[in-house]
Amino acid sequence: MGFTTMTGGGPGVMKAANRGAYESGGNSVGCNIKLPFEQKANHYVHTSLTFDHFFVRKTMLIKYSFAFIILPGGFGTMDEFFETLTLVQTKMLTQFPIVLFGKEYYRELWAFIQNMSAQGTISKEDLSLVLLTDNLEEAMDHIRTYISMNYEVRPRKRKWWLFEREG
Secondary structure (H helix, E strand, O other): OOOOEEEOOOOOHHHHHHHHHHHOOOOEEEEEEOOOOOOOOOOOOOEEEEEOOHHHHHHHHHHOOOOEEEOOOOHHHHHHHHHHHHHHHOOOOOOOOEEEEOOOOOHHHHHHHHHHHHHOOOOHHHHHHEEEEOOHHHHHHHHHHHHHHHOOOOOOOOOHHHOOOOO
């Protein structure tokens, strides 16, 4: 669809997403965080930004995104998910699709969110703010629908110089 892939810029699934964009000629950005351990920028980003504070990094991820795909992760992932979901729920962000990808991983979290609705701490309509799926096509169709209804997207020209020539 012509979007930049932007991740936390670290290892694992973030690296895989950046690599997919990088190797296919898309734009790849990493928003890294300074930590005393483990986190360092992966090599599959065209642009790497490093932040001292999580809240600044999160603000940049949200500000420059048109959609979020949340994959299995830890506390940082949940922090980003719930803050973004709250911004969408309160209409501080509009027309912003959120996909939780990984039904088995997020099964208990989704049950908890459904319980929040049953208890009246969130509205039943809030459940529709998130798509829970394992299906890549369903996830992309969900995002494509939001984007095509609310934005004009022009795919970027491929950067031919990023590819090695054979022969």
